[in-house]
Amino acid sequence: MRDIIIIGSGPAGFTAAIYAARAELKPLLIASSVEIGGELMNTTEVENFPGFPEAVMGPDLMTKMQEQAEKFGTEIVYDDVVELDLDGPVKRVKLGNGGVEEARAIVYATGSAYRKLGLPEEATLSGHGLSWCATCDGFFFRQKTIAVVGGGDSAMEEATFLTRFADKVYVIHRRDSLKASKIMQQRAFDNEKIEFIWNAEIAAIHGTEAVSGVSLRDTVTGELRALDLDGLFVAIGNDPRTHLVHGKLELTAEGTIAVDGRSSRTSVPGVFAAGDVIDPHYRQAVTAAGSGTVAALDAEHYLAALDDAAGEPVQAAQLAAVAE
Numbered sequence: 001m002r003d004i005i006i007i008g009s010g011p012a013g014f015t016a017a018i019y020a021a022r023a024e025l026k027p028l029l030i031a032s033s034v035e036i037g038g039e040l041m042n043t044t045e046v047e048n049f050p051g052f053p054e055a056v057m058g059p060d061l062m063t064k065m066q067e068q069a070e071k072f073g074t075e076i077v078y079d080d081v082v083e084l085d086l087d088g089p090v091k092r093v094k095l096g097n098g099g100v101e102e103a104r105a106i107v108y109a110t111g112s113a114y115r116k117l118g119l120p121e122e123a124t125l126s127g128h129g130l131s132w133c134a135t136c137d138g139f140f141f142r143q144k145t146i147a148v149v150g151g152g153d154s155a156m157e158e159a160t161f162l163t164r165f166a167d168k169v170y171v172i173h174r175r176d177s178l179k180a181s182k183i184m185q186q187r188a189f190d191n192e193k194i195e196f197i198w199n200a201e202i203a204a205i206h207g208t209e210a211v212s213g214v215s216l217r218d219t220v221t222g223e224l225r226a227l228d229l230d231g232l233f234v235a236i237g238n239d240p241r242t243h244l245v246h247g248k249l250e251l252t253a254e255g256t257i258a259v260d261g262r263s264s265r266t267s268v269p270g271v272f273a274a275g276d277v278i279d280p281h282y283r284q285a286v287t288a289a290g291s292g293t294v295a296a297l298d299a300e301h302y303l304a305a306l307d308d309a310a311g312e313p314v315q316a317a318q319l320a321a322v323a324e
């Protein structure tokens with residue numbers, strides 16, 4: 001049986017692995033079979049991860065994180081977790097290939113998924129004028145014309161934030177009224193740079209190298225029209241990837257995994273959660289990485305306490321490595 005299994009290969013998972021490996025816990029990281037590296041694999045330049053004044057490409061950053069985790073002894077399995085048994089002191093993780101791994105502690109870092117429009121262009125234009133994150137990418141659209149799709153609070157917040165950079169921000173919404181709170185709506189209505197396009201949905205995104213516009217379909221008449229744009233932000237929701245732990249771990253009202261205060265401790269002893277899967281608000285690579293650190297340290301302390309209770313001395317080398 002292992003000390004620790006980390007589920008997820010985004011910034012949270014790899015950072016947890018770096019800390020756990022340096023604490024000599026020999027972590028096993030389950031990276032998934034298709035989305036190795038997490039959400040940053042879908043983007044181009046990352047300009048807000050500290051340490052890279054010239055920016056870093058998302059996939060390069062994730063490759064470096066993986067190298068760092070492996071350098072200290074993390075073992076990586078390229079498969080999906082399909083089932084979890086979290087009860088009791090031995091946690092069991094079932095993989096897509098049918099194998100079962102066991103550990104005394106689990107770090108659950110499966111991230112969250114931005115809802116997509118369901119258009120084929122999303123795969124090719126992501127990071128090329130198409131974004132799901134104004135905080136991450138707004139800076140690239142200075143003096144540009146862009147659009148935000150959505151009608152909820154996050155769409156209003158993103159549109160208002162983006163007016164700091166863009167000259168013009170359209171808000172495209174498929175109904176004739178918004179779901180957003182009154183205060184967020186009013187803030188957007190009062191902003192001179194924002195123009196609402198009601199009863200419209202995106203039928204296609206134009207552009208080969210980068211977004212150049214969209215085709216809008218009128219949701220009442222079905223009529224199509226073109227709109228020239230330099231960028232498109234999709235803000236129609238975000239779903240924490242929690243399906244494996246429904247009924248096993250407590251969730252928050254927002255659907256994220258509930259943790260105890262600023263810790264990573266979930267409702268089940270020995271199970272720690274980190275990154276976007278616990279975070280309804282910030283969802284940044286650096287906050288996910290920080291959260292991965294918290295989870296590794298919490299798991300380390302939990303394992304040390306188990307060893308203490310069993311009468312074994314806590315490994316001095318482990319604590320020293322964590323403290324460094």
Ligand SMILES: Cc1cc2nc3c(=O)[nH]c(=O)nc-3n(C[C@H](O)[C@H](O)[C@H](O)COP(=O)(O)OP(=O)(O)OC[C@H]3O[C@@H](n4cnc5c(N)ncnc54)[C@H](O)[C@@H]3O)c2cc1C
Nearest residue numbers: 008010011012032035038039081111136275276283284285
């Ligand atoms: C297009 C885009 C651009 C972005 N740009 C920036 C940016 O510039 N700066 C910034 O700070 N943030 C950016 N973000 C946000 C950032 O990517 C996330 O906040 C961060 O990746 C979250 O890290 P995480 O480790 O929690 O989850 P993720 O990165 O989502 O990683 C979760 C991992 O868990 C794996 N997983 C899920 N389920 C299973 C399973 N059952 N079995 C095994 N593995 C599983 C997934 O495959 C994935 O590898 C961007 C996000 C997007 C979508």
